[in-house]
Amino acid sequence: MPGSPKSMGALTVGTLVVVTAYTAAMGSNGWLWFGWVVLLLATVGTAATTTRGR
Known part of the structure; x- marks a missing residue:
């Protein structure tokens, strides 16, 4: 399912690895770190909304 917490979590972790490698x-x-924080907040929001709906 698109936008599921699992897929967004994987994207967030993958993006963290890329941003960390770029920084190193x-x-x-x-701006990369700001973008990653925004993605992290979106992931947390999606997870919170999905768990609340169950």
Whole structure:
């Protein structure tokens, strides 16, 4: 199911790995970290909404 907490969680973890690797190789980029935090909050919101509906 698109937008499920499992798929969003996997995307969030994968994005964290990519952002961390980019930071280690190229230096810190605040916009990448900001984007990751927004994705994390969306994932938490989706998980909270899905669990509440059960």
